[in-house]
Amino acid sequence: MIRAGVVGASGLAGGDLIRLITQHPDLELTFLGGSSHVGRRPAELHPGLRQDLGLTVEPVTEEVADRVDVLFLATPAPVSADLAALLADRVPAIVDLSGAFRIRTPELHDRWYPKVQRRPDLAERFVYGVPELLGDRLKDAALISLPGCYATALTLGLAPLTLGLGLDLGTVLVDGKSGSSGGGLQLRTSELHALRNGAIAPYSPTGHRHAAEASDFLAREGRGSIASLSMSAYGVSHVRGLLTSTYVFPAGPVDQRELHRAYLRFYKGHRFVRVRRHNETLIPVPDPQAVLGSNYCDVTVLHDPEADRIVVLAALDNLVKGAAGQAVQAANLRFGLPEESGLTMQPVMPA
Amino acid sequence: MIRAGVVGASGLAGGDLIRLITQHPDLELTFLGGSSHVGRRPAELHPGLRQDLGLTVEPVTEEVADRVDVLFLATPAPVSADLAALLADRVPAIVDLSGAFRIRTPELHDRWYPKVQRRPDLAERFVYGVPELLGDRLKDAALISLPGCYATALTLGLAPLTLGLGLDLGTVLVDGKSGSSGGGLQLRTSELHALRNGAIAPYSPTGHRHAAEASDFLAREGRGSIASLSMSAYGVSHVRGLLTSTYVFPAGPVDQRELHRAYLRFYKGHRFVRVRRHNETLIPVPDPQAVLGSNYCDVTVLHDPEADRIVVLAALDNLVKGAAGQAVQAANLRFGLPEESGLTMQPVMPA
Amino acid sequence: MIRAGVVGASGLAGGDLIRLITQHPDLELTFLGGSSHVGRRPAELHPGLRQDLGLTVEPVTEEVADRVDVLFLATPAPVSADLAALLADRVPAIVDLSGAFRIRTPELHDRWYPKVQRRPDLAERFVYGVPELLGDRLKDAALISLPGCYATALTLGLAPLTLGLGLDLGTVLVDGKSGSSGGGLQLRTSELHALRNGAIAPYSPTGHRHAAEASDFLAREGRGSIASLSMSAYGVSHVRGLLTSTYVFPAGPVDQRELHRAYLRFYKGHRFVRVRRHNETLIPVPDPQAVLGSNYCDVTVLHDPEADRIVVLAALDNLVKGAAGQAVQAANLRFGLPEESGLTMQPVMPA
Amino acid sequence: MIRAGVVGASGLAGGDLIRLITQHPDLELTFLGGSSHVGRRPAELHPGLRQDLGLTVEPVTEEVADRVDVLFLATPAPVSADLAALLADRVPAIVDLSGAFRIRTPELHDRWYPKVQRRPDLAERFVYGVPELLGDRLKDAALISLPGCYATALTLGLAPLTLGLGLDLGTVLVDGKSGSSGGGLQLRTSELHALRNGAIAPYSPTGHRHAAEASDFLAREGRGSIASLSMSAYGVSHVRGLLTSTYVFPAGPVDQRELHRAYLRFYKGHRFVRVRRHNETLIPVPDPQAVLGSNYCDVTVLHDPEADRIVVLAALDNLVKGAAGQAVQAANLRFGLPEESGLTMQPVMPA
Incomplete structure (x- = not known):
C-alpha cells in the first residue's frame, strides 16, 4: 500500500x-x-x-x-x-x-x-x-x-486542435460556467445560499488565471499556436461541476465529421476523456451533471457553419x-x- | 380603461x-x-x-x-x-x-x-x-x-456601441445563459426537474434565432456595422431570468470610463435600463436575480485590457x-x- | 403621505x-x-x-x-x-x-x-x-x-378550528419547512450555497419559538383549547417561502366539506388569506412558490379519514x-x- | 461472477x-x-x-x-x-x-x-x-x-424502538420530504423544472402507501405495537434523497442518552446504518445530501422534553x-x- x-x-x-x-x-x-x-x-x-x-x-x-x-x-x-x-x-x-x-x-x-x-x-x-x-x-x-479545474477542461478541449491537428488558432474566447463548490468554504456574503441560489454571477468577467495557465502550457508544448486566449467566468446555480465553452475561429475550412473523428483519435485509449456527440443521449451534452462524482471529462466539438466557428464544450466535476x-x-x-x-x-x- | x-x-x-x-x-x-x-x-x-x-x-x-x-x-x-x-x-x-x-x-x-x-x-x-x-x-x-427575450438583452447591450457610438464591430460573440422558464411548459423529458436541475445544458451551441433577429435589426437601424454576430445558448439551473455575455473586439482604443459613461448617456431617461458598475453592490452584477419579477434590464460594460475586448453583460427577466x-x-x-x-x-x- | x-x-x-x-x-x-x-x-x-x-x-x-x-x-x-x-x-x-x-x-x-x-x-x-x-x-x-413568519402561517391555519369552530384540540404537531432566506444574511458555514443547496436540514428538530408564540396567542384569545403544540423545523432547498404542516387529531367526527366551508367562512372578506382546494390547479397547493413576492397566505384543510386526523397546510412568503x-x-x-x-x-x- | x-x-x-x-x-x-x-x-x-x-x-x-x-x-x-x-x-x-x-x-x-x-x-x-x-x-x-424508499427510512428509524426496545407506540406521525427523482421520468406538467423548482409540493398530504407497508411489516415482526401510523409526503426542491421525520409520543419516561445508545446498540455491526448525533458535524444531520450516491441510511433520534415526544429522523438516497x-x-x-x-x-x- x-x-x-x-x-x-x-x-x-x-x-x-x-x-x-x-x-x-x-x-x-x-x-x-x-x-x-x-x-x-x-x-x-x-x-x-x-x-x-x-x-x-x-x-x-x-x-x-x-x-x-x-x-x-x-x-x-x-x-x-x-x-x-x-x-x-x-x-x-x-x-x-x-x-x-x-x-x-x-x-x-x-x-x-x-x-x-x-x-x-x-x-x-x-x-x-x-x-x-x-x-x-x-x-x-x-x-x-x-492544473486548475477550468484549465483542465480548457486544455483537454483545445489540445486536439493545437497539439493534435497542429492548427494555428487566432483569437480564442472562453466562457466558463461553474457551480458554487468552486469557491470553497470561505465565508462571503455573496456565497450565502439566499444570494447565490438562482444567480448567474459574472464573477470574473474580464479574465481568469486558469486561462493564463492553459495559454502558458499550450504555448510551451504547442505545435499549433494561439494568438490570444481570453476568458470570462460565471457562477451558476448548482454546486458541483463546470463547463467551458471555447469559441475558435479557424483559418481554413473545417468539417464537422473530421473534427469529431480527430477528437476521438486524439483521446483514444484515454478512458477519462469521453468524446461525445451533442445529441447522443436524453439531454444535450456535455453537461457537468453527467459526470458528477466521477473522474470523466466529457468533450464535444461542433462546427457552426454560419459563423464559421468551432465550439468546443468540455464538462467535468471540478472537485x-x-x-x-x-x-x-x-x-x-x-x-x-x-x-x-x-x-x-x-x-x-x-x- | x-x-x-x-x-x-x-x-x-x-x-x-x-x-x-x-x-x-x-x-x-x-x-x-x-x-x-x-x-x-x-x-x-x-x-x-x-x-x-x-x-x-x-x-x-x-x-x-x-x-x-x-x-x-x-x-x-x-x-x-x-x-x-x-x-x-x-x-x-x-x-x-x-x-x-x-x-x-x-x-x-x-x-x-x-x-x-x-x-x-x-x-x-x-x-x-x-x-x-x-x-x-x-x-x-x-x-x-x-423582440425575443435574448434579442432584447443583446440589442440593449450592443445599441450604445453601434447606434450610440457608431462603432463598427467586427466579430461579435454572444454566450446566452437562461433558466428553465424560457422553454415554456412543453412536456419534454430533458425539462423534467430530475434531469434539468443542476444542469448546464448546451441546448443551442451553434446558433440561436434571437441572434439573427438582433443582427437583422441592428443592421436595419445601424450606424455602426457588425461583421458577424454568432451566439451559443445554455440552460442553467434556475427558473426565471437570463444573461447575455457579448464579446466584442473593437478596432480602436477603448477606455473603461468612457464606455460606462457612453452607456449612461445612451440610456439617460430610460428608467427600465439600469447601467450598472460590476461591483456596485453585494453581488457581482448584472445578475438576473437582481431584476426578478421586474421590467428592468441591467447592463454593464467592461473593457478587458489584456485581450483588448469589450464585455457587455445584460440581464433581464425573460418573462x-x-x-x-x-x-x-x-x-x-x-x-x-x-x-x-x-x-x-x-x-x-x-x- | x-x-x-x-x-x-x-x-x-x-x-x-x-x-x-x-x-x-x-x-x-x-x-x-x-x-x-x-x-x-x-x-x-x-x-x-x-x-x-x-x-x-x-x-x-x-x-x-x-x-x-x-x-x-x-x-x-x-x-x-x-x-x-x-x-x-x-x-x-x-x-x-x-x-x-x-x-x-x-x-x-x-x-x-x-x-x-x-x-x-x-x-x-x-x-x-x-x-x-x-x-x-x-x-x-x-x-x-x-408575528413570526412560521407563527403567522401556523396561526392562520389553526384559527378557523379553535377561534372559528371552537374545537378543543388535543395534541397538535407542526412540521415547518422553509427556505434559506429565513436565516437572514448572517455568515455561517452551513448557510453557504455549497452546503445548503440540496439540503433537507433539520435545524430545529425538537422545538421552535414560533410554536410557543402561536400557542401563547391562541391560548390568550382562544375559545377552543390546545393541549399541546410542538414543532420541528427544516430548511429545504429554495430561498423564499415556507410551508407549515399542522397535524391535528380531532375529538369528534369531521367532514372534509364542512371543514373546507368553515375555513372559507372564517376568512370571508380577508383577501390575503386564500382558502384553496388541494388539487384546484396545475400543482398541488398550498405551495409557497404560488405566493412568492405577494402578501398572500394560502391555506388548505384536509381530512385524512384513515388516521382520523386533520392536516392543515399554510404557505406564505416569509419576507x-x-x-x-x-x-x-x-x-x-x-x-x-x-x-x-x-x-x-x-x-x-x-x- | x-x-x-x-x-x-x-x-x-x-x-x-x-x-x-x-x-x-x-x-x-x-x-x-x-x-x-x-x-x-x-x-x-x-x-x-x-x-x-x-x-x-x-x-x-x-x-x-x-x-x-x-x-x-x-x-x-x-x-x-x-x-x-x-x-x-x-x-x-x-x-x-x-x-x-x-x-x-x-x-x-x-x-x-x-x-x-x-x-x-x-x-x-x-x-x-x-x-x-x-x-x-x-x-x-x-x-x-x-421495501419502498420511504418505507426503508421509516422502518430503519422505528425498528430500534419497537423491535429493539419493545416499546408500544401509540399514535405515530410521519412527515416525509423527498426530491424530484422519487417521481421517476414520467412526463407530468407539475414535474417540469419551471414548476417544480423552488416548490414545497404537498403531493400526498393525507396518506402514503409506504406508511401502510412499514406498518404492515412492523406489525408482522413486531414486539412493540403501533396504534396508528399516518404519513404525509412532500416534494422539496432537490433531486436525489429523502428524509423521514417520525414523531412518536412514548407512554413512559424517556432519556435522550439512553435512546441514542439503544440505537447505536441496535445497529451495531450494520455498516450501512449510521446512527448520528444531530450536531456532530458542520451541518445539522441527518440530511440526505450527506448520503448522496451512497448506500447509507443516516438515523438520529432525539427527545423533545417539552412536548415529551421522540423525533426520529432518517435520511437516505432514494435511488x-x-x-x-x-x-x-x-x-x-x-x-x-x-x-x-x-x-x-x-x-x-x-x-
Whole structure:
C-alpha cells in the first residue's frame, strides 16, 4: 500500500481527496494536515465522510516525510509554495493542487499570483499534471503541479486542435460556467445560499488565471499556436461541476465529421476523456451533471457553419477531474499503478 | 380603461401578461384566448393567480375585435402569423410576442422560421417593439412585433456601441445563459426537474434565432456595422431570468470610463435600463436575480485590457422585460400612457 | 403621505420593507436606520433596489421621531426591545418585526428569548399584529408586535378550528419547512450555497419559538383549547417561502366539506388569506412558490379519514406575509388606509 | 461472477442498478429488459453511463432464465407481479423493487395497490428485503421484495424502538420530504423544472402507501405495537434523497442518552446504518445530501422534553439505499457475498 497524506484536509478538495483515497485499493490514508481545525476528525469537517479513520488534522512539519509516500497539497498557493520548498527533497512524491507552480512565464505568474514568490529552481522540477497529455512525464515525477479545474477542461478541449491537428488558432474566447463548490468554504456574503441560489454571477468577467495557465502550457508544448486566449467566468446555480465553452475561429475550412473523428483519435485509449456527440443521449451534452462524482471529462466539438466557428464544450466535476480525482490519477501514474485505480466510480446522475 | 386581451393564456408569458394587466391601473383584462384549455379559468392554469377574473379561455374569432382595444399574442409564431392576418385590420392594436414578424431579411426569416410563411405586406406594417430604441415609432403603432427575450438583452447591450457610438464591430460573440422558464411548459423529458436541475445544458451551441433577429435589426437601424454576430445558448439551473455575455473586439482604443459613461448617456431617461458598475453592490452584477419579477434590464460594460475586448453583460427577466412586461411597456407607448404604467414593481430579491 | 422609517435596513426583511414602501401609494420612505452599514445607500445593500432614494443608513436616535409617522423595526429582538423603550412615547406608530414583544407568558418568554429582558408595562401596550384576526385592535394601535413568519402561517391555519369552530384540540404537531432566506444574511458555514443547496436540514428538530408564540396567542384569545403544540423545523432547498404542516387529531367526527366551508367562512372578506382546494390547479397547493413576492397566505384543510386526523397546510412568503408585507398591512390598518394599499402585487410564479 | 439482469432499464432506479452492477466486483451485467426503448443502449437512456456494455434493452421472455443468476425488477408493480409469476420458478433469484409483494394484509394491499391482483401463494414466498432487519432470511431467498424508499427510512428509524426496545407506540406521525427523482421520468406538467423548482409540493398530504407497508411489516415482526401510523409526503426542491421525520409520543419516561445508545446498540455491526448525533458535524444531520450516491441510511433520534415526544429522523438516497443499492445489498446476502460488496462508495458531498 502506498501511504498518502492530505494537507488542507478541511476544504472541499481535501474532502474529496479523503473520499477517493479511502475508496482506493492501493492507497492508504496515513496523514491529515492543516493549520486550522487541528485535532478535528474528518467526519466533523465533511458531513458525508463519517467512518472513523483514526486520524485527526495535524500541523505539517518535516516529520510528515516519515509517514507518507505521497503528499497531496490542497492548500492555497502561498501555503503550497512554502510546503513544497520545505518538503520537496524529503517526500517521495508531492502533488500540489494549487496554482503555485502552474505558470512558468514569469510575467504571467506575477500577474496572476502576485502573492506567490517565484522559485524558478523548484518550479522547473514540477511536472504539469494533466495525465492525458503528459502521462509519460508523470512516471517517476517527484513533484507534480496539478492544473486548475477550468484549465483542465480548457486544455483537454483545445489540445486536439493545437497539439493534435497542429492548427494555428487566432483569437480564442472562453466562457466558463461553474457551480458554487468552486469557491470553497470561505465565508462571503455573496456565497450565502439566499444570494447565490438562482444567480448567474459574472464573477470574473474580464479574465481568469486558469486561462493564463492553459495559454502558458499550450504555448510551451504547442505545435499549433494561439494568438490570444481570453476568458470570462460565471457562477451558476448548482454546486458541483463546470463547463467551458471555447469559441475558435479557424483559418481554413473545417468539417464537422473530421473534427469529431480527430477528437476521438486524439483521446483514444484515454478512458477519462469521453468524446461525445451533442445529441447522443436524453439531454444535450456535455453537461457537468453527467459526470458528477466521477473522474470523466466529457468533450464535444461542433462546427457552426454560419459563423464559421468551432465550439468546443468540455464538462467535468471540478472537485474530481478538476482536483482530487486528477490528483489521484496523476499519483497512480507516478507510482506505476493502473491509471484508473480507485477512480472507476460512474457518475451519480441524476443528482 | 383600455380593454386588453391575451391569446395564449395558458403559457408562461400568457400568465405573466395576466399578472401584469390585472395590476395595471389603465388596462382591463377583457378576453382570454387559446386553442387548448378552452373553458378553464386562469387560476386553474396559473397557480399563483387565484383571484376570480370572471373570464375563461375562449377560442379566438374575429369577434374578439369588439371586446378589446389591444390584443397580446403570446402564441407560437405560426399561430401569431395567422391571427395577425385575421385581425390586423380589425383590432386597434396587436402586440405579438412571437417571432413571426421579427426578422425582415427574407433569407434569414426562412432560415430561422421555416414554418412561418412570409407575408411581406403585413410584416412591414409591424413596428419592432423595443421601447428604449424605437419608442417614438410605437406611438400609434397598430401592429407591434416584440423582440425575443435574448434579442432584447443583446440589442440593449450592443445599441450604445453601434447606434450610440457608431462603432463598427467586427466579430461579435454572444454566450446566452437562461433558466428553465424560457422553454415554456412543453412536456419534454430533458425539462423534467430530475434531469434539468443542476444542469448546464448546451441546448443551442451553434446558433440561436434571437441572434439573427438582433443582427437583422441592428443592421436595419445601424450606424455602426457588425461583421458577424454568432451566439451559443445554455440552460442553467434556475427558473426565471437570463444573461447575455457579448464579446466584442473593437478596432480602436477603448477606455473603461468612457464606455460606462457612453452607456449612461445612451440610456439617460430610460428608467427600465439600469447601467450598472460590476461591483456596485453585494453581488457581482448584472445578475438576473437582481431584476426578478421586474421590467428592468441591467447592463454593464467592461473593457478587458489584456485581450483588448469589450464585455457587455445584460440581464433581464425573460418573462417580464423579455416578454410580458415589455409588451405592456410597448402598449403603454402605443396608447399614450406613461411608459412605466403598471410596471413599477421592484425586483423580488432574494428569491 | 405617511412618513415611514425602517430600522435594520440592511437585512432581508429590511430590504423587502424598502421595496414595499417605495411601491406604496400612501407611504413615503423618509428614514433608514441601522448600527452597521452606516452611510451606505440601499442599492449597495440590496442588489435589486437600485433607484436613488436619497437616503443612507443612519444611527437611530430620539430625533427620528421628527422624521417618521411610523417606524418599522426589522432588528434583532434585543435591539427592538431597546428601541421600543426609547421611542414608544415619541413615535406615533412602531411596528416591531422581532420577537421582543410577541410572547406574553413570562416563563415562555424567558424560555425562548432569554436575552430579551421582559418589560411588562411596555409589552402590554403592544398589539399582536395579525390583521386577519385582530384587525380591529390595530386601528389606532401605537405599538404593534408582528408575528413570526412560521407563527403567522401556523396561526392562520389553526384559527378557523379553535377561534372559528371552537374545537378543543388535543395534541397538535407542526412540521415547518422553509427556505434559506429565513436565516437572514448572517455568515455561517452551513448557510453557504455549497452546503445548503440540496439540503433537507433539520435545524430545529425538537422545538421552535414560533410554536410557543402561536400557542401563547391562541391560548390568550382562544375559545377552543390546545393541549399541546410542538414543532420541528427544516430548511429545504429554495430561498423564499415556507410551508407549515399542522397535524391535528380531532375529538369528534369531521367532514372534509364542512371543514373546507368553515375555513372559507372564517376568512370571508380577508383577501390575503386564500382558502384553496388541494388539487384546484396545475400543482398541488398550498405551495409557497404560488405566493412568492405577494402578501398572500394560502391555506388548505384536509381530512385524512384513515388516521382520523386533520392536516392543515399554510404557505406564505416569509419576507412578505411573514414579515414586511404583513408589517405594511398592519400599518395600513393603523392609519386607516385600505388594508391592501401597496400590497396588491400578484405572486411571481414561476420563479 | 454472478450474472445479473435488470428489467426496467430505462428508469431512474434501473439506471442506478446499471451503475452499481458495473462497479460491482462480483456481479456481471448480462441482460437489460424493458418493454419500451427496446434496442437502445444504456448510454442513450442514462447520460452519465457512457461506457459500451455490449447490451441493449430487450423484451423479457422466459429465456432470460438462461442468462441471469439474479434478475432485478425495477418495474411498475403490475409488471413486476406478472414477471414474478412467469419467472419465479425459473430464475435462481429475483429482487423486485416494486410494491407488488410488499404488503401482506389483503385489505391493505387492495387499498394501496388496487391494480395489482393479489397472488397469495407467490407473495408468501417473497422475503421482505430489509437487510439490517431480516438479513438472515435473505440468505438463499429465491424471491425478495424490496421495501419502498420511504418505507426503508421509516422502518430503519422505528425498528430500534419497537423491535429493539419493545416499546408500544401509540399514535405515530410521519412527515416525509423527498426530491424530484422519487417521481421517476414520467412526463407530468407539475414535474417540469419551471414548476417544480423552488416548490414545497404537498403531493400526498393525507396518506402514503409506504406508511401502510412499514406498518404492515412492523406489525408482522413486531414486539412493540403501533396504534396508528399516518404519513404525509412532500416534494422539496432537490433531486436525489429523502428524509423521514417520525414523531412518536412514548407512554413512559424517556432519556435522550439512553435512546441514542439503544440505537447505536441496535445497529451495531450494520455498516450501512449510521446512527448520528444531530450536531456532530458542520451541518445539522441527518440530511440526505450527506448520503448522496451512497448506500447509507443516516438515523438520529432525539427527545423533545417539552412536548415529551421522540423525533426520529432518517435520511437516505432514494435511488441507492431506497432502491438500487439496497437491491444489490440484498443480492449480496442472497449469494453469500460480503454485504458491502460493490457498495463501498462514500457519499458525494457537496453536490
